[in-house]
Amino acid sequence: MHSLPWKTMVMTVALLQVCFSGEVESSLSLSDKITELPGQPQVSFQQFSGYVNVDKKKQRALFYYFAEAEIDPASKPLVLWLNGGPGCSSLGVGAFSENGPFRPSGEILVRNEYSWNREANMLYLETPIGVGFSFTTDSSSYKAVDDKITGMDNLVFLQHWFVKFPQYINRDLFITGESYAGHYVPQLAELMIQFNKKEKLFNVKGIALGNPVLEFSTDFNSRAEFFWSHGLISDSTYRMFTSGCNYSRYVSEYYRGSVSSVCSIVMSQVNKETSRFVDKYDVTLDVCMSSVLSQSIVLNPKQVTERIDVCVEDETVNYLNRRDVQKALHARLVGVNRWAVCSNILDYELLNLEIPTISIVGSLVKAGFPVLVYSGDQDSVIPLTGSRTLVHGLAKGLGLNTTVPYRVWFEGKQVGGWTQVYGNILSFATIRGASHEAPFSQPERSLRLFKAFLEGRSLPEMF
Numbered sequence: 001m002h003s004l005p006w007k008t009m010v011m012t013v014a015l016l017q018v019c020f021s022g023e024v025e026s027s028l029s030l031s032d033k034i035t036e037l038p039g040q041p042q043v044s045f046q047q048f049s050g051y052v053n054v055d056k057k058k059q060r061a062l063f064y065y066f067a068e069a070e071i072d073p074a075s076k077p078l079v080l081w082l083n084g085g086p087g088c089s090s091l092g093v094g095a096f097s098e099n100g101p102f103r104p105s106g107e108i109l110v111r112n113e114y115s116w117n118r119e120a121n122m123l124y125l126e127t128p129i130g131v132g133f134s135f136t137t138d139s140s141s142y143k144a145v146d147d148k149i150t151g152m153d154n155l156v157f158l159q160h161w162f163v164k165f166p167q168y169i170n171r172d173l174f175i176t177g178e179s180y181a182g183h184y185v186p187q188l189a190e191l192m193i194q195f196n197k198k199e200k201l202f203n204v205k206g207i208a209l210g211n212p213v214l215e216f217s218t219d220f221n222s223r224a225e226f227f228w229s230h231g232l233i234s235d236s237t238y239r240m241f242t243s244g245c246n247y248s249r250y251v252s253e254y255y256r257g258s259v260s261s262v263c264s265i266v267m268s269q270v271n272k273e274t275s276r277f278v279d280k281y282d283v284t285l286d287v288c289m290s291s292v293l294s295q296s297i298v299l300n301p302k303q304v305t306e307r308i309d310v311c312v313e314d315e316t317v318n319y320l321n322r323r324d325v326q327k328a329l330h331a332r333l334v335g336v337n338r339w340a341v342c343s344n345i346l347d348y349e350l351l352n353l354e355i356p357t358i359s360i361v362g363s364l365v366k367a368g369f370p371v372l373v374y375s376g377d378q379d380s381v382i383p384l385t386g387s388r389t390l391v392h393g394l395a396k397g398l399g400l401n402t403t404v405p406y407r408v409w410f411e412g413k414q415v416g417g418w419t420q421v422y423g424n425i426l427s428f429a430t431i432r433g434a435s436h437e438a439p440f441s442q443p444e445r446s447l448r449l450f451k452a453f454l455e456g457r458s459l460p461e462m463f
């Protein structure tokens with residue numbers, strides 16, 4: 001186990017706070033305070049970013065960005081957001097393209113009107129090591145990083161982060177994320193609950209998962225029907241893609257370096273018909289032309305479950321690679337020349353994809369923790385149908401009856417999506433017209449969903 005200097009450090013902080021009586025903030029967080037991000041509009045909330053060591057000896061350090069709630073942060077919950085990949089950045093994808101307060105646009109940052117820090121104190125973590133600005137000085141640690149290592153690092157990160165921000169220790173804590181975070185989030189919640197048995201530190205109130213990988217075969221095999229029903233593949237190709245070689249079999253063979261000839265034939269037909277000019281993460285959104293070439297990297301092993309609109313990505317890549325921006329963020333580049341959306345140095349144990357996490361979700365629900373699984377309904381990578389099947393199956397297995405029958409929900413005067421709730425604790429919702437990165441393509445609907453989730457309320461039934 002890791003050595004935990006947490007208790008002593010909290011006491012030190014407490015002492016310091018006595019000296020600075022009246023100071024609400026911990027002095028340790030002050031050096032992480034962001035004075036101003038280059039090009040940002042004036043805002044009323046505070047921002048922090050910097051490093052938290054998760055293993056002093058090896059100099060493994062995880063980078064975070066923290067945007068306090070816009071209004072009355074002391075009354076609002078703490079929300080951790082994690083992007084997937086594995087190996088993609090919660091800073092670049094989550095904060096600067098999806099649900100953070102700003103989006104880069106040329107030289108400046110524009111305000112995201114539907115930022116989740118309207119409702120919560122938002123903490124974005126670049127994890128595991130090797131992602132974004134997170135690093136280790138022992139480069140052999142980038143090898144064979146897996147779900148276990150990531151989960152422990154995330155746990156230690158939060159313990160140590162609380163030393164910097166002791167005012168958040170007892171705050172309601174929600175853990176949220178997307179895509180491969182369907183592994184990270186339940187695994188981290190489980191570790192926290194175990195940790196709490198020794199020492200109550202994490203006031204976990206629920207988890208939310210967007211287009212998550214929860215069970216490899218159900219999630220990946222719902223792709224064929226999604227392609228077919230959206231007209232991306234023909235009837236005959238659909239038949240081949242279900243009975244000749246299904247997608248889970250292909251991916252499984254691919255990551256073992258032994259693609260069979262039948263799978264190779266089926267996949268090349270599927271790829272030919274779907275075309276690289278359609279973004280698999282949003283089958284209806286036009287791709288911007290600058291992104292078209294990059295579409296060919298979709299089958300790169302590191303890219304199987306996570307990619308974002310490349311137009312936004314380009315802006316983010318440019319912005320986060322500016323020296324003045326890195327300085328303002330207290331970020332450093334260690335072992336890499338540039339900040340990248342998805343890590344080029346991390347060597348993740350990709351077969352971990354096949355570990356089911358739906359059972360962990362089940363144990364969380366059973367222990368009384370609310371869970372929301374939501375789906376951007378235009379995503380073909382982790383389609384809504386697979387997630388819906390998994391949530392329904394889980395409810396059935398746990399003996400949870402439907403408390404909100406399948407129905408539409410509203411944002412403004414339009415249908416925001418569909419929802420179903422089981423036992424008042426396990427919820428499923430779609431976000432209409434949303435991509436894999438739902439808060440990017442449907443920010444207003446996503447914020448509505450997020451607010452209902454935090455408040456523990458069902459989604460608006462009327463307008």
Ligand SMILES: *[C@@H]1O[C@H](CO)[C@@H](O)[C@H](O)[C@H]1NC(C)=O
Pocket residue numbers: 217221242245246247248249
């Ligand atoms: C996918 O293919 C594998 C291997 O052929 C098979 O075992 C599995 O049942 C198939 N799954 C679906 C959903 O068709």
Ligand SMILES: *[C@@H]1O[C@H](CO)[C@@H](O)[C@H](O)[C@H]1NC(C)=O
Pocket residue numbers: 399400401
């Ligand atoms: C679920 O519904 C069934 C049938 O109406 C009922 O017998 C059962 O007690 C319900 N379970 C719960 C947990 O409410």
